[in-house]
Amino acid sequence: MKRIFKFSSGFLAVHLVTIAILSNIQIRDYSLLQLITHDNSMSGGGGGYTQLRFREAEHYGPVDILFVGSSRGIMAFDVDEFSRNGLRTFNLGSTGQCPLNSYFLLENFVDRLNPRLVVFESNCLTLESDGLESFFDLNRNMNMSEVLVKMAWAVENPHALTALASRLVWLPVQPMEKNKQCTFPGIKYIEGGFIKAEINNKKEFEDKARIIKINPRQLEYLDKSLKLLKERNISVLLTIVPETIEQKNSFSNYEEIINALDSLSKVRTTSFIDFSSNQGLNSRNHFCDFHHLNAAGAELFSRHLINYIYTTEELSTVLPERKLLLVQKPAYVNSDSLILIRTIHDPAM
Amino acid sequence: MVDYLAALRMGKLEHQPSRRKWLVLSLCANLALLFAFKYFNLFNEAARAVFQSMNTFYDVPAFGMLLPVGISFYTFQTMSYTIDVYRGKLPAERHLGMFALYVSFFPQLVAGPIERSTDLLPQFYKVKFYDRERVLDGLKIMLWGFFKKIVVADRLAVYVNAVYNNSGDFTGGPLILATYFFAFQVYCDFSGYSDIAIGAARVMGYQLTNNFNRPFLSTSISEFWKRWHITLSSWFKDYLYIPLGGNRVSQLRKYANLCIVFILCGLWHGANWTFMIWGAIQGIYLVFSSLTKQIREKLHRLMGLTKHPRLHQYLKVIVTFHLVLFSLVFFRASSLGSAINILGQFTNISWPTLVGDIAAGFYPKSPGRGLFDLVLAVGAVLVMEAVQLYQRNRGIQHYIDEKPRWVRWAAHYAIIIAIVVLGNFNHTEFFYFQF
Numbered sequence: 001m002k003r004i005f006k007f008s009s010g011f012l013a014v015h016l017v018t019i020a021i022l023s024n025i026q027i028r029d030y031s032l033l034q035l036i037t038h039d040n041s042m043s044g045g046g047g048g049y050t051q052l053r054f055r056e057a058e059h060y061g062p063v064d065i066l067f068v069g070s071s072r073g074i075m076a077f078d079v080d081e082f083s084r085n086g087l088r089t090f091n092l093g094s095t096g097q098c099p100l101n102s103y104f105l106l107e108n109f110v111d112r113l114n115p116r117l118v119v120f121e122s123n124c125l126t127l128e129s130d131g132l133e134s135f136f137d138l139n140r141n142m143n144m145s146e147v148l149v150k151m152a153w154a155v156e157n158p159h160a161l162t163a164l165a166s167r168l169v170w171l172p173v174q175p176m177e178k179n180k181q182c183t184f185p186g187i188k189y190i191e192g193g194f195i196k197a198e199i200n201n202k203k204e205f206e207d208k209a210r211i212i213k214i215n216p217r218q219l220e221y222l223d224k225s226l227k228l229l230k231e232r233n234i235s236v237l238l239t240i241v242p243e244t245i246e247q248k249n250s251f252s253n254y255e256e257i258i259n260a261l262d263s264l265s266k267v268r269t270t271s272f273i274d275f276s277s278n279q280g281l282n283s284r285n286h287f288c289d290f291h292h293l294n295a296a297g298a299e300l301f302s303r304h305l306i307n308y309i310y311t312t313e314e315l316s317t318v319l320p321e322r323k324l325l326l327v328q329k330p331a332y333v334n335s336d337s338l339i340l341i342r343t344i345h346d347p348a349m
Numbered sequence: 350m351v352d353y354l355a356a357l358r359m360g361k362l363e364h365q366p367s368r369r370k371w372l373v374l375s376l377c378a379n380l381a382l383l384f385a386f387k388y389f390n391l392f393n394e395a396a397r398a399v400f401q402s403m404n405t406f407y408d409v410p411a412f413g414m415l416l417p418v419g420i421s422f423y424t425f426q427t428m429s430y431t432i433d434v435y436r437g438k439l440p441a442e443r444h445l446g447m448f449a450l451y452v453s454f455f456p457q458l459v460a461g462p463i464e465r466s467t468d469l470l471p472q473f474y475k476v477k478f479y480d481r482e483r484v485l486d487g488l489k490i491m492l493w494g495f496f497k498k499i500v501v502a503d504r505l506a507v508y509v510n511a512v513y514n515n516s517g518d519f520t521g522g523p524l525i526l527a528t529y530f531f532a533f534q535v536y537c538d539f540s541g542y543s544d545i546a547i548g549a550a551r552v553m554g555y556q557l558t559n560n561f562n563r564p565f566l567s568t569s570i571s572e573f574w575k576r577w578h579i580t581l582s583s584w585f586k587d588y589l590y591i592p593l594g595g596n597r598v599s600q601l602r603k604y605a606n607l608c609i610v611f612i613l614c615g616l617w618h619g620a621n622w623t624f625m626i627w628g629a630i631q632g633i634y635l636v637f638s639s640l641t642k643q644i645r646e647k648l649h650r651l652m653g654l655t656k657h658p659r660l661h662q663y664l665k666v667i668v669t670f671h672l673v674l675f676s677l678v679f680f681r682a683s684s685l686g687s688a689i690n691i692l693g694q695f696t697n698i699s700w701p702t703l704v705g706d707i708a709a710g711f712y713p714k715s716p717g718r719g720l721f722d723l724v725l726a727v728g729a730v731l732v733m734e735a736v737q738l739y740q741r742n743r744g745i746q747h748y749i750d751e752k753p754r755w756v757r758w759a760a761h762y763a764i765i766i767a768i769v770v771l772g773n774f775n776h777t778e779f780f781y782f783q784f
Contacts, residue, residue, distance in 0.1 A: 010758070010762075011762060011765065014762050014766065015762075015765075015766055015769070018766050018770070019770075022770065027721075033770070035721050036725065036770060036771060037770070130775075157774045158769050158772065158774055159774060162769060162770055208515065
């Protein structure tokens with residue numbers, strides 16, 4: 001026993017020193033450790049503005065709607081549009097956030113943010129993931145807490161524990177308060193966790209058609225999240241946000257993914273809606289790349305979502321009464337989209 | 350159960366001819382199961398194609414059952430058991446539990462080594478005691494196996510899969526590099542698994558057969574097969590090649606036997622024509638090597654290579670390695686057409702953009718990061734090969750064990766930390782699990 005303890009403590013000490021050295025050798029924007037472990041996260045919060053979002057989350061009061069999910073969700077739910085409808089919202093998303101990450105974030109923030117409704121964004125890629133990408137992002141940009149330790153363990157990838165150890169080793173020297181959120185031209189952070197993208201990064205769609213292999217642990221954590229929210233009497237809407245036709249066609253077994261989410265939502269008696277297509281949005285005008293909505297797309301989609309929520313009895317009853325405000329037509333809205341707006345603002349609805 | 354009962358029956362019969370029907374029953378049962386699970390669909394598709402070409406109706410449905418993991422390994426293991434009982438090499442195992450343990454001994458169940466009943470069964474009857482040195486030895490062997498699998502094989506697999514799965518998108522440079530990487534990937538993957546199996550068995554007090562002996566340092570193809578997947582090649586030698594006549598038949602028959610054995614060896618690896626071609630290439634190499642032996646020796650003398658034995662040795666190693674490499678294109682490619690296209694692309698190298706093209710295999714969108722991963726992958730291979738080269742003279746484990754305590758600890762820590770930090774943990778399965 002004594003030998004095992006000596007070996008373990010010796011190994012831990014050497015391991016931490018190695019990690020400290022590797023994380024302090026900087027090559028351009030990343031440390032050597034990050035390059036080895038494929039940790040793409042930036043200490044300044046990155047393009048997902050994770051640092052600003054989670055600083056804000058610490059002090060944000062009760063909300064009507066809480067969003068969780070990946071960067072697709074961060075860029076899809078336009079908080080301004082929701083507030084124009086009298087709804088206070090917050091987006092608790094991060095890069096590549098999958099149900100596993102969302103579960104631990106909900107566990108930590110749901111009581112503080114006290115939402116009436118949680119919109120749980122999920123998609124093919126996050127259901128396939130192990131949760132490491134989001135963990136890397138959160139680990140560098142969230143305040144150190146028990147959530148990160150639990151998440152690192154749950155990800156079941158030694159690189160998560162290595163990244164956590166790196167953070168702990170340098171925490172006394174580089175506390176989070178010293179970091180500044182970096183900014184990116186054309187990508188704005190809007191209070192409430194929304195990322196408004198007014199850029200166009202579309203070149204050529206390069207993803208090959210492939211079969212998505214669902215990671216069963218993601219379904220397990222999605223189920224746990226739904227259970228956690230149900231225990232607190234919080235309504236949930238499980239959803240897939242709009243996708244470009246190119247991206248959607250690249251998933252050979254898209255129906256299988258939808259069926260998996262649909263079955264799970266039925267078991268947990270949760271609303272599920274797939275918004276991935278037919279929202280009057282198109283790749284050219286409403287997406288900033290082949291994966292994420294741009295500002296125009298987010299605004300139109302958010303109107304559509306609000307309309308859906310208020311026309312779905314089990315969701316609308318938990319929210320305050322809708323305040324319809326007349327919205328001026330933004331310059332970038334095309335004629336296809338106008339049909340959608342008119343439908344939404346039809347007083348008969 | 351068929352093997353267990355057939356062996357029991359054979360054990361009760363004194364003369365080999367009377368045992369034969371039980372052996373035939375056992376072999377038929379094993380091969381029928383293997384055929385049904387692994388090869389039926391391949392031959393069914395081939396038959397369908399033949400009938401269609403003759404405009405004849407053919408409607409035999411595909412066999413939709415999942416392939417049981419490790420079926421090729423334990424089928425061969427049980428077949429060797431019944432053949433050994435038939436030959437009178439060992440008595441039939443009466444204890445059903447011991448026999449079941451022999452068939453399903455967990456360290457080597459899914460990917461070998463294919464253990465002979467004469468070696469493994471008697472070990473189950475020996476009482477085991479805790480021996481600290483033995484346990485530590487086993488753990489060290491496992492550690493090295495994990496290094497080979499997680500740090501080398503899985504890191505190389507990222508590149509190999511990216512390039513081979515999209516071979517049409519890459520030029521000759523990345524394809525050639527991916528083929529080199531694949532050689533080391535498949536070696537580290539399989540020998541890494543063997544090390545883990547051998548180490549795990551050692552911890553529990555069992556001795557398994559060594560499956561690899563630095564195969565890429567072989568000086569000929571026949572030597573390569575004495576060093577690569579040793580338990581499979583010796584199985585084929587003892588239970589197929591020698592019964593077919595071995596070296597005691599005419600030259601022509603011997604060559605035919607070699608080709609048959611290696612085509613079946615290829616087929617053992619998987620139900621795909623690519624594996625059969627890979628096996629056939631090995632057979633052709635051996636036949637060609639035998640046919641040209643005298644000419645080559647004469648040529649070597651003329652070139653003066655015999656005066657420089659070390660240089661001669663190095664050249665033989667390089668040539669053998671590249672012959673193996675060529676055949677591995679068929680082993681890895683998804684289809685025959687793909688293998689031929691890849692070989693055709695080998696000469697299509699764009700020199701001005703070579704480094705960028707190669708790095709794109711790792712990170713198409715960021716050649717800089719791709720280059721970094723490439724350096725790590727090559728570094729991992731070099732470390733592994735340096736250890737292999739050192740082991741040519743003596744075991745590195747003994748070398749480390751003789752050093753002061755701090756050196757020993759540092760070496761073991763370094764391997765653990767390399768696994769934790771440099772390892773690829775994207776749940777890549779062992780390559781040989783598919784067989």
